[in-house]
Amino acid sequence: xxxxxxxxxxxxxxxxxxxxxxxxxxxxxxxxxxxxxxxxxxxxxxxxxxxxxxxxxxxxxxxxxxxxxxxxxxxxxxxxxxxxxxxxxxxxxxxxxxxxxxxxxxxxxxxxxxxxxxxxxxxxxxxxxxxxxxxxxxxxxxxxxxxxxxxxxxxxxxxxxxxxxxxxxxxxxxxxxxxxxxxxxxxxxxxxxxxxxxxxxxxxxxxxxxxxxxxxxxxxxxxxxxxxxxxxxxxxxxxxxxxxxxxxxxxxx
Amino acid sequence: xxxxxxxxxxxxxxxxxxxxxxxxxxxxxxxxxxxxxxxxxxxxxxxxxxxxxxxxxxxxxxxxxxxxxxxxxxxxxxxxxxxxxxxxxxxxxxxxxxxxxxxxxxxxxxxxxxxxxxxxxxxxxxxxxxxxxxxxxxxxxxxxxxxxxxxxxxxxxxxxxxxxxxxxxxxxxxxxxxxxxxxxxxxxxxxxxxxxxxxxxxxxxxxxxxxxxxxxxxxxxxxxxxxxxxxxxxxxxxxxxxxxxxxxxxxxxxxxxxxxxxxxxxxxxxxxxx
Numbered sequence: 001x002x003x004x005x006x007x008x009x010x011x012x013x014x015x016x017x018x019x020x021x022x023x024x025x026x027x028x029x030x031x032x033x034x035x036x037x038x039x040x041x042x043x044x045x046x047x048x049x050x051x052x053x054x055x056x057x058x059x060x061x062x063x064x065x066x067x068x069x070x071x072x073x074x075x076x077x078x079x080x081x082x083x084x085x086x087x088x089x090x091x092x093x094x095x096x097x098x099x100x101x102x103x104x105x106x107x108x109x110x111x112x113x114x115x116x117x118x119x120x121x122x123x124x125x126x127x128x129x130x131x132x133x134x135x136x137x138x139x140x141x142x143x144x145x146x147x148x149x150x151x152x153x154x155x156x157x158x159x160x161x162x163x164x165x166x167x168x169x170x171x172x173x174x175x176x177x178x179x180x181x182x183x184x185x186x187x188x189x190x191x192x193x194x195x196x197x198x199x200x201x202x203x204x205x206x207x208x209x210x211x212x213x214x215x216x217x218x219x220x221x222x223x224x225x226x227x228x229x230x231x232x233x234x235x236x237x238x239x240x241x242x243x244x245x246x247x248x249x250x251x252x253x
Numbered sequence: 254x255x256x257x258x259x260x261x262x263x264x265x266x267x268x269x270x271x272x273x274x275x276x277x278x279x280x281x282x283x284x285x286x287x288x289x290x291x292x293x294x295x296x297x298x299x300x301x302x303x304x305x306x307x308x309x310x311x312x313x314x315x316x317x318x319x320x321x322x323x324x325x326x327x328x329x330x331x332x333x334x335x336x337x338x339x340x341x342x343x344x345x346x347x348x349x350x351x352x353x354x355x356x357x358x359x360x361x362x363x364x365x366x367x368x369x370x371x372x373x374x375x376x377x378x379x380x381x382x383x384x385x386x387x388x389x390x391x392x393x394x395x396x397x398x399x400x401x402x403x404x405x406x407x408x409x410x411x412x413x414x415x416x417x418x419x420x421x422x423x424x425x426x427x428x429x430x431x432x433x434x435x436x437x438x439x440x441x442x443x444x445x446x447x448x449x450x451x452x453x454x455x456x457x458x459x460x461x462x463x464x465x466x467x468x469x470x471x472x473x474x475x476x477x478x479x480x481x482x483x484x485x486x487x488x489x490x491x492x493x494x495x496x497x498x499x500x501x502x503x504x505x506x507x508x509x510x511x512x513x514x515x516x517x518x519x520x521x522x523x524x525x526x527x
Contacts, residue, residue: 064426067429067430082430083430087426090423091424091427093445093446095448095520096445105431137522
């Protein structure tokens with residue numbers, strides 16, 4: 001990142017300490033193909049923003065931009081602090097055990113005793129204590145995603161980016177993981193941008209839901225869900241929100 | 254008419270445990286049985302006079318020569334000489350090849366510049382270097398080690414580069430999140446990620462090295478299993494030629510088994526069990 005960009009970030013943070021992610025007219029193109037076209041988005045500290053949209057609409061590209069792995073081809077993106085990304089599958093290092101993977105997430109330069117204690121805490125919080133010596137390929141898909149979550153949380157960075165983290169899981173495990181994510185975020189608050197194609201997931205987890213249109217991606221609709229997460233299908237407002245999203249995505253007859 | 258399929262639970266109380274044990278014993282005995290059959294064919298063919306006199310020795314002649322060479326310690330000397338050359342050439346070749354392979358695999362520019370030439374030299378038989386090896390390194394061990402180095406180096410560069418080029422991109426994104434620098438990423442991500450493929454390549458390379466050393470020893474050095482073959486042929490000792498051949502094959506198998514074991518290291522098992 002250039003010095004100019006860093007300065008801008010510092011000014012923005014001073015202007016509004018509450019805004020963790022600020023996108024202004026952000027666009028991204030792979031060669032001639034525009035994937036994201038003029039996206040404006042503000043994410044506040046502690047918010048869980050879910051971006052939902054059709055497959056291939058550039059959700060993963062958006063997370064690449066938010067995480068700093070891709071540079072926007074136009075517009076400005078400001079992120080306060082470092083971020084960690086949780087991937088759908090295969091983001092763990094298979095040559096490291098569960099414990100080693102989580103330890104890798106810790107802030108660097110901790111004294112060994114502190115590091116050990118913190119890893120124990122994260123393993124406990126993600127219910128992985130009994131599997132700390134296992135390698136990722138010996139775990140179920142749900143456990144692997146819990147390790148990913150533990151490693152990302154261990155960083156103690158504010159921003160968590162989640163790229164369809166539960167999509168590769170079976171239905172029941174996915175439900176359980178949503179609940180666990182919600183309760184973990186109560187215990188350890190983070191700012192989360194969560195990308196999914198699953199409307200139900202969006203409505204159960206999001207404080208705010210951004211409905212993205214087909215490529216090139218723009219914000220089609222923003223929904224606020226003020227009730228506590230995770231929500232159940234029968235909770236007030238949930239069915240209506242789901243209906244609205246379906247309409248926006250053109251999924252209703 | 255409906256056909257019913259009845260699938261009963263296997264009766265674990267009787268038979269199955271014994272059967273498993275018996276099967277595994279049989280598996281172990283089968284290769285021995287095959288060996289005995291081959292030996293019998295050799296013996297019968299020899300006894301029936303299938304080979305012109307003095308061309309192929311009888312199994313008992315070979316066994317006698319084997320015992321004599323073993324007792325005198327000459328065979329062990331040749332084995333040690335060959336292994337010594339392979340070890341040096343192989344280790345130096347691997348040490349040079351792995352870092353270069355990692356860099357080539359990760360850097361498109363280096364890859365474009367070097368890969369065609371690595372491929373050129375890899376397809377060039379290392380034995381073709383013998384005249385230069387002797388001019389540059391004289392006689393004795395060094396020219397053979399040089400040839401072993403070449404035999405190992407080019408194929409390992411290629412294998413490492415191919416493995417490093419196919420490491421999933423998500424690992425590098427994670428490394429960026431973790432704040433790894435270039436060198437740290439190479440050592441802590443690329444290297445462990447290619448290890449399973451590298452172990453397989455090392456296993457293949459040691460086999461190739463063991464084949465090449467025999468050829469390299471046929472010119473120049475006055476020791477080693479390759480020299481033993483040429484020396485025995487010059488003395489019309491075909492029984493000794495067979496002794497050398499059996500020894501070469503046996504050691505080749507031992508090397509392969511040792512390297513195959515490497516794949517069982519816990520840190521590497523992910524690459525073989527998925």
